Amino acid sequence: MRPETTTAIGRRGEDTAARHLETHGLKLLERNYRCRGGEIDLVMLEGNTLVLVEVRLRTASGFGGAAASIGPRKQRRFMLAARHLMATRPAYRKLQARFDVVALDAGARPGETRIDWIRDAFRMGG
Numbered sequence: 001m002r003p004e005t006t007t008a009i010g011r012r013g014e015d016t017a018a019r020h021l022e023t024h025g026l027k028l029l030e031r032n033y034r035c036r037g038g039e040i041d042l043v044m045l046e047g048n049t050l051v052l053v054e055v056r057l058r059t060a061s062g063f064g065g066a067a068a069s070i071g072p073r074k075q076r077r078f079m080l081a082a083r084h085l086m087a088t089r090p091a092y093r094k095l096q097a098r099f100d101v102v103a104l105d106a107g108a109r110p111g112e113t114r115i116d117w118i119r120d121a122f123r124m125g126g
Contacts, residue, residue: 013057017102038081050095057104
């Protein structure tokens with residue numbers, strides 16, 4: 001049996017995050033919005049709030065948790081993608097926007113994953 005590719009692992013993480021958020025009442029609008037220089041994993045709606053979600057997955061704890069992996073460079077790339085998304089989707093401009101992180105950390109036992117949903121994880125700079 002071949003090991004799972006990083007793309008497949010990432011997709012599984014995004015699926016887990018989307019399901020978790022949907023169980024809390026959010027509606028999935030888009031997945032993997034990409035533009036030159038950035039990406040948004042999940043674009044969701046919570047009431048009248050557009051929720052732009054970065055999903056981080058750690059399958060091992062050797063380098064810190066998943067949430068710790070979002071440094072300033074990743075935040076800048078996320079913000080670049082957010083600006084592009086808002087510029088190309090006029091309907092989204094009418095909504096308040098929030099930036100959330102869903103951090104998925106592998107547990108001690110196989111198949112065990114801790115989900116940490118960080119609402120309003122960071123703000124768009126000027």
